[in-house]
Amino acid sequence: MSESLHTTGNNAGPERPELQKAVQEFVDAGFAGLQMRVNDERGEWVGSAGVRKLGESAKPPTDGRFWVGSSTKTFVAALVLHLVADGTVGLDAPVAGYLPGLGLDQRITVRMLLQHTSGLYSYTGELDPDGTFVPGIAATGKPWVDNRFHGYRPQELVQFALSKPARFEPGTGQSYSNTNYTLAVLLIEQVTGRSYADQMQRRILEPLGLRDTVVPGDSPELPAPHAHGYCRYQEAGQWKVADVTRQNLSLLVGAGDMISTTRDLHTFFSALLGGRLLPAPLLAEMRTPHGMLGYGLGLFVQDLGPDGGGITIVHHNGGAPGGYGALMISTPDGSRTLTAGLTMGDAAIDPAQEFPKALDRLIKAVFCGGQTTG
Numbered sequence: 001m002s003e004s005l006h007t008t009g010n011n012a013g014p015e016r017p018e019l020q021k022a023v024q025e026f027v028d029a030g031f032a033g034l035q036m037r038v039n040d041e042r043g044e045w046v047g048s049a050g051v052r053k054l055g056e057s058a059k060p061p062t063d064g065r066f067w068v069g070s071s072t073k074t075f076v077a078a079l080v081l082h083l084v085a086d087g088t089v090g091l092d093a094p095v096a097g098y099l100p101g102l103g104l105d106q107r108i109t110v111r112m113l114l115q116h117t118s119g120l121y122s123y124t125g126e127l128d129p130d131g132t133f134v135p136g137i138a139a140t141g142k143p144w145v146d147n148r149f150h151g152y153r154p155q156e157l158v159q160f161a162l163s164k165p166a167r168f169e170p171g172t173g174q175s176y177s178n179t180n181y182t183l184a185v186l187l188i189e190q191v192t193g194r195s196y197a198d199q200m201q202r203r204i205l206e207p208l209g210l211r212d213t214v215v216p217g218d219s220p221e222l223p224a225p226h227a228h229g230y231c232r233y234q235e236a237g238q239w240k241v242a243d244v245t246r247q248n249l250s251l252l253v254g255a256g257d258m259i260s261t262t263r264d265l266h267t268f269f270s271a272l273l274g275g276r277l278l279p280a281p282l283l284a285e286m287r288t289p290h291g292m293l294g295y296g297l298g299l300f301v302q303d304l305g306p307d308g309g310g311i312t313i314v315h316h317n318g319g320a321p322g323g324y325g326a327l328m329i330s331t332p333d334g335s336r337t338l339t340a341g342l343t344m345g346d347a348a349i350d351p352a353q354e355f356p357k358a359l360d361r362l363i364k365a366v367f368c369g370g371q372t373t374g
Contacts, residue, residue: 016045022365024049029354032345033060033227037262038366040336053228054345060227065212065259066341067222067249068326069318072258073181075204077114077298078272080184081282082203088191098187102158107170113180114297115290121164122177123157139251139321141233148247148322151218154182174291178255185254196254208271214259220246222259229323229343241346244322256318265328265339273314273334287314287332308368329363338366
């Protein structure tokens with residue numbers, strides 16, 4: 001397949017040097033590559049920077065597929081709310097009523113799963129009260145690299161989480177937990193009698209024509225075209241780099257396992273926020289921020305403040321355990337979107353330090369420059 005190397009947008013799109021500069025800044029910060037798509041009142045712009053694969057010069061393909069990580073959660077929330085809309089699931093009903101065999105706290109509702117207020121321990125690990133990260137099932141570093149083709153069942157992930165103390169009483173706090181969304185998958189499968197992948201295809205992907213978006217199950221394959229992702233880790237005091245393009249993300253089923261493209265993420269997000277997937281009252285609930293995370297139902301809602309011209313954005317970015325990240329950001333009405341896929345390389349950077357700075361510059365270039373909408 002041919003790979004697009006253009007950097008100033010598609011044939012019909014405007015030249016946007018400020019966007020190309022913001023994309024390049026991710027690469028300058030140490031990321032291997034980034035492909036991005038912006039849709040706004042000036043049309044559509046696509047571009048990329050960096051490399052498709054370490055040691056080569058070709059840029060990441062602007063139509064490339066990538067592991068989208070936690071952007072999956074917005075798809076799953078939309079799917080659950082689709083079931084709420086047709087009366088199959090009650091948003092404020094106890095999850096234990098649908099999944100009686102798990103021994104869940106009866107107070108945990110479907111809404112609490114979607115807004116991270118259940119109190120359930122996250123099976124990939126949690127922060128201690130003093131801020132120390134305590135790993136759960138290996139999702140980082142050498143342990144994950146060595147184990148990245150292992151297949152997990154959602155039940156075992158949930159059971160692992162339920163073997164740990166709850167973070168707080170249901171509904172009394174907010175803590176981002178992958179367990180919530182893996183439980184949502186079990187809920188979907190229980191009430192429909194069909195697989196999560198089947199329901200996602202029937203209710204979300206097919207109606208929107210998202211042909212390049214996949215619920216991969218146990219498959220570690222990332223369909224072409226794609227950029228390569230890498231994991232830099234320590235082993236016996238030495239730094240090593242592994243190509244982790246192939247990875248089994250059943251580890252994050254419902255919480256971070258999907259594959260997509262910038263085009264499909266744009267189509268999904270603009271359709272969702274534009275009211276094409278859900279009734280208006282449920283979409284309004286989805287976009288209503290809650291708690292200290294400012295999290296609605298499967299979405300972060302963020303006021304950019306005075307520096308951002310008072311604009312509000314909704315988003316759910318993601319990171320797969322090794323090598324990949326996704327950006328999915330929009331105005332609340334879906335009229336202006338930014339979708340991107342990024343890859344880690346072999347640079348000695350701390351993504352937790354560099355990513356927020358590069359992202360802030362990118363958001364300001366897309367949402368705070370020129371005309372504002374929504």
